[in-house]
Amino acid sequence: MAIPGSKSLTNRALVAAGLSRGRSTLTGVLDADDTRAMLAGLEALGVGIVRSRDATTVTVEGVAGNPPVTDARIDARLSGTTARFLAPVLARVPGTSHLDGLPPFRRRPMGPSIAALRSLGLTVIEHGATDHLPITVTGGPVAGGEVEVAGEVSSQFLSGLLLAGPAFPSGLTVRVSTPLVSVPYVEMTVEVLRWFGAELTRPDAATFVVAGGGTRAADVVIEPDASAASYLLAAAAITGGRIRVPGLTAASHQGDAGFAAVLGRMGAEVVVDEHGTEVRGTGSLRGIDVDLGAMSDTAQTLAAVAVFAEGPTRITGIGFIRAKETDRIEAVATELSRLGIDAREERDGLLIHPGRPSPGVVATYDDHRMAMSFALLGLVVPGIAIADPGCVAKTFPSYFEVLEQLRR
Structure with a gap:
């Protein structure tokens, strides 16, 4: 992809x-x-x-x-x-x-x-x-x-x-x-x-x-966006699918390229080499404790993955994302809770217990990453709708078209 x-x-x-x-x-x-x-x-x-x-x-x-x-x-x-x-x-x-x-x-x-x-x-x-x-x-x-x-x-x-x-x-x-x-x-x-x-x-x-x-x-040749790739890699992990992102190599300059390794800790199969990054879902994910301070733009992505893991996931080191497009910690906890997931704000992160999300409309708070991460829930359970989906144009205008390709 x-x-x-x-x-x-x-x-x-x-x-x-x-x-x-x-x-x-x-x-x-x-x-x-x-x-x-x-x-x-x-x-x-x-x-x-x-x-x-x-x-x-x-x-x-x-x-x-x-x-x-x-x-x-x-x-x-x-x-x-x-x-x-x-x-x-x-x-x-x-x-x-x-x-x-x-x-x-x-x-x-x-x-x-x-x-x-x-x-x-x-x-x-x-x-x-x-x-x-x-x-x-x-x-x-x-x-x-x-x-x-x-x-x-x-x-x-x-x-x-x-x-x-x-x-x-x-x-x-x-x-x-x-x-x-x-x-x-x-x-x-x-x-x-x-x-x-x-x-x-x-x-x-x-x-x-x-x-x-x-x-x-x-x-200069610009490599693929690791933050954008995180959503697609997460999609493979939660659906049991496989995705490969060419160009996102082991030599990447982006901290968010480390997100694949986080998925590996949760139980996905991960290969990162000189050609790209590949994630394959195994059908089983486990909750982890992880400091995402060095890759904070993937925190919302991981929150969506955590919903489908066995056992709770604690995300730490991200207190500063409260000053992003929105208070991302509060927004994630609020929207997961509205979908019936036990998600709690902590001082510098989130604690998320797994569960099956209920149908609902997710508010995005003018935040492209809220839209892209919560859309992943809809790959696994029906009835998830995203308010203001056009906000993804900030960084990934074709996101929903790409996600639809994955569904096929």
């Missing part, structure tokens, strides 16, 4: 290419709402973008760290990576910049990005709630400097600063002031920066030093 390209890699590579010198070509790009928001944001910064007819190949003409605009207006829509990756780039824009998103995103935190911009000497005005979009930024361009960033809400704030780092002539030193969540995503950011020739060192575990002077163009 072919899976769309990784959103996380796509949006990181787009930013790195947009700030580099020269022309980059990205293939295997994800075409979804989040990546379209990033492409539009980069165009608003003066980056040249040419998309292939199927939108999976993108040619990027970089701005060499100097956006040629004086009044940038960026609409991040519902995309956290767009807002949090492009906010630091506004420090390189002369004149006035505006950054906003759709109303649901205005409820999501932007404080660490705003604080970093201010510490670099820029003036940031919030036009709504404190530490939230929309914002106006003035005072650029700045040459670089040192900033601190909190790490406990999302690693995207740190990744945004690192991606912008080479664009500052004097470079950027970033110190993480609180425990960092989702570390694999930061490791992915560092790897992407190195594809484009960035120089980055870590004098200690909490400090990142990004050299200035810019980066060079690169041609």
